Amino acid sequence: MGAQIHTNKEGHPTPQKYVIIAAILAVITMAEVAIVYFNLATAFLITILIIMTTVKFSMVAMFFMHLKFDNKLFSYLFFGGVVLTIGVILALIAIFKSAGS
Amino acid sequence: MAQVVSHNDHPTTTTGLDHRKMLMWAFLGSDCLFFGSLIATYLLYRGKSITGPYPHEVFNIPYTSISAFVLLMSSLTMVLALAAIQRGDQRGLKVWLLATALLGTIFLGGQYFEFTFFVEHNGLNLTNNLFGTTFFILTGFHGLHVTVGVIILLSFFVMAWRGRVSQTQHLNIELAGLYWHFVDIVWIVIFTVVYLVEAPNIIG
Structure with a gap:
């Protein structure tokens, strides 16, 4: 087991990549809001919303909270x-x- | 046994991981259960109110979407604050910490306005129906978490302003950031489960 405390920044995204991730999250949020105004089947809408929420949740946890790299x-x-x-x-x-x- | 001290001035642990970071992740994992129970309660009583006002009568989805966007962007400014201290950029740390606290405060202001509007214009409060009780408890506890986060961020901003946050202490900012991002992902879930599912095309 390495002696180094795992709080180093090795492998973390660059600030530019963080901005790109935030832009993707913003686009997904806009899509979430827009889709509920379409006349689609309720089950389909709820499935799409669950998928988009899961993607946003995972992206924040993986990239902003660094779980992907830690x-x-x-x-x-x-x-x-x-x-x-x-x-x-x-x-x-x-x-x-x-x-x- | 000889004790090896890392670059972060903490003794090496048996796992090689910092105990404070481990504790924060354990806390966040358990806090999921706290919010999970509140979300479950909201879902169980959804549509069970026998008197109004009902969710679709009071929710303003475009307004809440802006609040959700503000909190989402505060996660970006938070991670930029961490990136700044990791490269020793004190000015960047202060700017992004302040920006995060400001966005958090805007979110809280929006929630205060929303709650006030519901109470004064829609007659919705904690006790008049199941929707009011479960809604205010769930979103209120989230707001409380955001408030604690803003206080932590402002405390670090003041410390950074006084030059008391060095590059080697970046773990402190990382821990505050983990808490802040958690508050954001909880809202990502609440925004969908509480607000978006009440959109006209879904409740119809």
Whole structure:
């Protein structure tokens, strides 16, 4: 195991790349807002919104929070929490549905 | 055992990772569960209010989109502040920290105006229906997180202004940045789950 604390900037994007990533995020946000005004099937709209939200979430976590470049243990800690959260939300919805039926 | 000190003046750990950074990631992972429970509660009671006002009557999606955009851009200024201190650019650090705090404050101002408008013009409050309760609790706690973030950023700005944030201490800025980006990604989810799904074409 290396002695160096993993807080160095090696491999991090340049400021120009950060601006490009932010521009992509802004475009996705505009697309999210625009798409809800189109007359599309609700299931399709919700699927597209979930995909776009997931892409934005991942881009911020990977590039701005540097998970793509940092030690994998940080990713496990964070995405472990995210997966657990999704599980809790789905479990709660399932419990309430079964209690209501 | 001889203790090796890294460039960051912290003792080497068994994992080779800084404990403070590990703690921050563990905190963010657990904070996901906090917001997850609030989002789950909002979703469970969505459409269950027996009296108005209802979400589609009060939400102004273009207005909230601008707030979402402001918070998204604050993530850019935050990461630019970190990049600045990593290359020893003190002026850049101060400029981008202040810009991030300013964008966070604009977001909070927008949320204050939105809440005030809902209460005064739409008659929506914490207690008049399930939507009001779950909406204000969820977005209010997010606003509280943003407020804490702005205080942290302004504290670092004052420290940087006094020349007390050196290039070797960039981890402190990185940790503040991780918290700030987390606040941003939580809003990315809330914006979709709470606001966009109430758009006319979806609720119809």
